[in-house]
Amino acid sequence: MSHPQAPSLDLRGKTALVTGASKGIGKACALSLASCHAHVITVARSKGDLDTLVAESGGRIEPWAMDVTNPEFLRRIRDLKCLDILVNNVGTNKPMPITEVSEDTLDLMLNLNVRAAFLSAQAAAEVMQRAGAGSIINITSQMGHIGAANRTVYCMTKHAIEGLTKAMAVELAPHGIRVNSVAPTFISTPLTAPMFENPEFYAEVISKIPLARVGNTEEVANAVTYLASDLSSLTTGDSIKVDGGWTAQ
Template identity: 55%
Template structure:
C-alpha cells in the first residue's frame, strides 16, 4: 500500500538536522511540498538541495511570535510536524532557573504556540494533521532527565486535549514517542560504555531507533491511511515502555 502525500503542504520545525531533517525528506519523498523551519540557513539550504525541489527553507525561531503569524498566514497547511525541542541532562537537584525556563519555553510553550497557530489555519480550511514530537520520556521517568520528562508528559497531554477539541473541525492531532535515536548528536553520548549499557539494557529489541524509523511513522500518521487515528501516541521505542 503506497502512501502518497501528493498535493499536500507540510511544515516541519527543527528541520535543519537530525530527526527533523529526516522527516522533511521523507515527507517530500512521499509527495508533500515541505516548508522546512530552522534557525541556521546553511542547514536549510543543503536540505533544500536534497529535497529535489519539494522543500522550501524558512529561517525562523520557534520562540518568536512572528513565526506563529507566518503559520496563520499560510495559504494552506495540511501537515504540521512540531519537532523542535531540546534537552540539557542533569540531576534534578542541580537544575537552575535558566535551564528550567529554556526547556519549558522550547519544549512546551513553543510546541503549544506552533500547534495553536496551525490549528487556526487548519480549522479554517476544515482539515489537517498536527504531529507533535514527544518521546518515550513522555511515558516514563529517567535519571538526569526530570525536566525533559516533565516537558514531554506535557506534550502527551496537549496532544490528547487538542485531538478532542479539534476533531469537529476535521483536524487530527497525534504524537510520536521515540526512544534514543542514532544521530551524530547522540554518537558522543553512546561512546560512554556505561550510558550505552544503561540504554540498551532497557530496549528489548536491543538497538536504538534510527531517524528513518521515526520519519516513516510520521509519514504514515500524516497520511489518509491513518485517517481515524487521533489523540494517540505512537511509541517507536523497541519495547522500552512495554515493560
C-alpha cells in the first residue's frame, strides 16, 4: 500500500529566480533555495558579486548580470521553459522628511520598488500559468503594514506591493499559482550597517522590537524557503512578518 508523500523543503527539480541577489536578503534567499536543491537563477547588476555567489553555492546558481528595469530582463523571464519560484526582492530606500523628497527620488523608488516588481511578477506569472503551478514571493517590509517618519515613499511602495500580493493571489489561484509576501523588520545587511552606526537610531529600533534585536538575512530566507516549498501549499495572499513583534504592538 502506497502512502502519500510527506510535504518537505526539498525543491529538487524546481527552478527559482531571485532578483537583487548579489547581497543581503537576496543573497541569503538564493543560497537557501540552492541548499534545498532548487536550480536558482540570480539577478543583479554586479557580475563580480554574482560570481562570488556562484562560488559560494558550489556552482548550483545560474547568474544573470542584468538590470531588472531593462526590458531585456522581462523578455528573458518569458523565454524560460519553466519557472516555479520567483523571489521579488529588488528594491531601495532613501529615508528623508517628506518635504525633502525630490521628484527624482520619488520616481526612482516607484520605478524600482513598484513598477519593476510588478513587471517581474507579471512575466513570471505568464511562465507559471503554462505549467499550472508556481510560487511568487514578494519581499516587502514591516513598513508595508505600518507608517513611519521619514519613510513616506518607502511605506507607500511597500503598502503597494502588499496590495499587489493579495490581488495576484486571488487572480492566480485558479491557475495553481500562490502569491505571498515576506515582511522583515530591520535586518543586518550592507545597506543597513551605516544606519546602525548611529547609536541613537539603533537604540530606537531595538526599543520597538519585542525580541530586542535586529534580524539576520537567514531568518528572512527561512520564511521565503517555506513559502517556496510545498509545506505552504495552502498559503496564499498572506504576509509573513519576520519582524520580532514590531507590528504586534
